[in-house]
Amino acid sequence: MTQSALDLVIAALERIREKSDHEPRASRTALARLQAADLVTVSVVTTAALSDCLSPTARHLQAAGNKADLLAAVRERVGACTRCAHLACSRTQTVFGVGNPNADLMFIGEAPGADEDQQGEPFVGRAGQLLTRILKAMNFAREDVYIANILKCRPDVPAGSFGNRPPTPAEMQTCRPYLVEQIEIIQPTVLVALGAVAVEGLLGTRATMRELRGRWHIYNSIPLMITYHPAYLLRNQAPSEKRKVWEDMLQVLERLDRPISERQRNYFL
Numbered sequence: 237m238t239q240s241a242l243d244l245v246i247a248a249l250e251r252i253r254e255k256s257d258h259e260p261r262a263s264r265t266a267l268a269r270l271q272a273a274d275l276v277t278v279s280v281v282t283t284a285a286l287s288d289c290l291s292p293t294a295r296h297l298q299a300a301g302n303k304a305d306l307l308a309a310v311r312e313r314v315g316a317c318t319r320c321a322h323l324a325c326s327r328t329q330t331v332f333g334v335g336n337p338n339a340d341l342m343f344i345g346e347a348p349g350a351d352e353d354q355q356g357e358p359f360v361g362r363a364g365q366l367l368t369r370i371l372k373a374m375n376f377a378r379e380d381v382y383i384a385n386i387l388k389c390r391p392d393v394p395a396g397s398f399g400n401r402p403p404t405p406a407e408m409q410t411c412r413p414y415l416v417e418q419i420e421i422i423q424p425t426v427l428v429a430l431g432a433v434a435v436e437g438l439l440g441t442r443a444t445m446r447e448l449r450g451r452w453h454i455y456n457s458i459p460l461m462i463t464y465h466p467a468y469l470l471r472n473q474a475p476s477e478k479r480k481v482w483e484d485m486l487q488v489l490e491r492l493d494r495p496i497s498e499r500q501r502n503y504f505l
């Protein structure tokens with residue numbers, strides 16, 4: 237099959253999945269595999285044939301390799317995406333995601349800002365630097381976890397204006413299938429959604445952070461912790477708010493069965 241024919245098949249299947257009340261038979265992972273077929277036909281076929289003969293560790297390594305391949309294929313489609321014509325015109329580049337394809341822990345933000353649009357990596361601006369500090373306090377490096385946004389393009393703002401605008405519901409709905417694929421490939425043990433907009437994009441629920449944060453939710457059978465967006469902590473410097481985020485992260489560490497030191501328990505972001 238040619239690449240463009242493949243794109244048509246995948247787009248048609250995605251439309252059925254998103255619009256109809258019954259699911260198409262192909263899982264998102266199967267779609268990603270289909271998309272990756274050109275890149276990794278041989279390795280997918282041999283993986284299927286050989287996995288019965290492999291030790292659990294070797295199988296694990298192969299799965300990790302495949303996750304990177306599968307993500308690379310989605311990244312390629314995202315890079316060429318023009319579903320939001322206005323964003324395809326205004327963006328410097330798409331911002332797909334960063335981190336370990338085999339991560340146990342995945343963070344979901346809202347959308348790239350100006351810095352992310354320039355560098356092509358999520359959470360590298362001021363809010364991102366705060367997220368990196370939070371990760372360090374959890375004993376994680378950025379490379380250990382996976383970080384992605386609901387939107388892969390920076391929401392456009394009028395020329396010469398400062399700041400960011402939140403993504404619209406239509407933009408989020410249009411871009412969401414890419415995030416869904418990322419989650420299905422990575423299959424993290426725990427998800428963290430940063431802020432109310434990320435929650436709306438992921439779950440379709442609109443609610444206040446007061447109602448949402450600090451407790452466990454479920455996305456597709458994956459435990460989901462909802463906490464404040466780091467940009468909120470930059471706007472609101474009250475120690476009580478930082479402490480809430482840290483308490484949410486302690487719950488995440490517990491869920492991941494990570495050891496928590498006394499110092500971490502008493503830590504104040």
Ligand code: URA
Nearest residue numbers: 345346347348358359
């Ligand atoms: N805020 C987000 O939600 N995502 C980013 O990547 C950067 C800032």
Ligand code: URA
Nearest residue numbers: 431432445464465468
């Ligand atoms: N309100 C929001 O919408 N997001 C936050 O992160 C905090 C408060």
